[in-house]
Amino acid sequence: MNDNLLIEITHITKRYEMGDNVVMALQDVSLGIREGEYLSIMGPSGSGKSTFMNILGCLDTPSTGEYKFRGVDVSKLDDDDLSAMRNKEIGFVFQNFNLLPKLNAVQNVELPLAYAGVPAAERHERAVRALERVKLAERMHHKPSELSGGQRQRVAIARALVTNPGILLADEPTGALDSKTGVEIMRLFDELHQEGNTIILITHEQEIANYAIRNVYIKDGSIHYDRLNTNRTIVK
């Protein structure tokens, strides 16, 4: 395989044992992702796409196969190293934002840096910059409950960006937003891609997948197709 791949997944499987039943959530999945790619992973619910996202996001490890991130075999890392991996390389964006309700915007954005051991002053400065990037600096002292859905998602994106991760991993990022706000968020992803960020969108909607340059479709635990998007939605 190619050496300059950011992510290199080869023949991974994930099996769950539920009593006597063995469920194969992923079967023999291989995928390579280059730095700077904008890719969607689509599939119906129960297709194994969430399992795949968990593995990509280092929240879970595959049962068999290899997952290399910048050449490091993630499947062999222990819990602390996985935590460090998530901290440095993965920027999560969730459907329901997953901000901590008691912290204000800038404190939420600072949190990954706190776990990385960045000193308070630098942390604050970088968090403010990340919020500026998503055009929310003026709201940085607001709690999530005082922000709109779109603004909350921007805070979440700022939190994902603040550590300069290898990938932005967005799980149904517009799922909880109205369509107009959703488009704004997709425009932001487009900009972030143009700035060189690697973006992976996880979605079950074709419409959202269409914003990406490369489309991967998962069905029944394996990759159904993996192709360039010829029909790309360009945000104006």
Added chain:
Amino acid sequence: MEYSENIKVAWQGLTDHKFRSFLTMLGIIFGVASVIAMLSIGEGAKREAIAKYQDLGVNNIIVREKDMSDEELEEVRTKFSPGLSLRDAEVIREIVPGVTRIAAQAEINAEVKYANRSVKSSVIGVTPEFYDILNYKIKEGEFVNDIHYGARQKVCVLGAGIAYTLFQKEEPIGKMIKIEDQWLEVVGVLESKALFTETVGELAARDLNTDVYVPLSMFLDRFSRGNVLESEIQQLTIQVENSERLMETSALVNEIVRRHHFNNEDYGIVIPLELLKQEEKERQIYNFLLGAIAAISLIVGGIGIMNIMLATVMERTREIGIRRAIGARKSDIMGQFVTEAVVISIAGGLIGVVLGVSLSLLVSVFTDVSTYIRLYSVIIAFAFSVVVGVVFGYLPAKNAANLKPVDSIRYE
């Protein structure tokens, strides 16, 4: 993650649910408060005991005549016992090594009169040594001295209580008071002395402040006894050089006195230091019991904390998932929740310290139980509350740390 962050988060959690946090702390609060209050009561009792025995003199051996009815008195006299006498004192001084001083005293109960006031009192004839042996302090004038004693002068020294009863605001020194048919000049007044509230061996409890002290020589000349068979003196207080040899010395004293009394057991020997040691031993059992009660209440408090922390971890599964997703290690989560438990127990411990200290002050103000708070008891109680926080916060924190990030992030 810096540790100060954990404390901030923990404090936030605590103040977000003030009432719940308070209820959680209750066990610790009462545990710590009861430890401090009970230890202070124990310490108060200890100090009271020490003060009492110090009054009796920790280097002293007290030989006191038994309280006897006229029949008993007659019986021992027919068995040739001469009763306690100055002769006993002389023999002891001659034979027993290591004796520094011996004070003899004889007593009668009599009406003491001044002007139109009169009061019942113990009139005690003493030798001048008495003052040095028994920790008495003179407030004004002087105590019975060698000159008074040698010249058999008709003088007296008043206890603080009786001086006030007879003279109120008048100056007592130089005044004449009347005891039975004798007029005595007041030459001194003593400082107020702690009540002697418990009977110790042959020493009956009484108020030392109502005593009147007169020279024994004069006392024996001038005051008549109710019963002619009564002994010359009622008590010998023997001071020894070395308190470590109290037991041997008292055995020897006992031997001598018994022989002189022809084997009549008409006297008793009290060794204050031995009694003090005995009480100390009894108090150890009491202390052990206190410790057990305190330990139980702190454990119950700890279980209260554990209970709430387990619930908190459940409630905050999502938060834990989020923190894990953005890079918190297990140890970070662990630290966060242990810190919360410790912050709760420290806060509870501090409130408990305040409550315990106030309780023991209230007890000493509103009851006649004396209390004394020692710093070490506060420190121990507080340290225990911190330990309880760590121990009982550990399991819930471990649960929190072991939540799978995949599951907890989607927990609703």
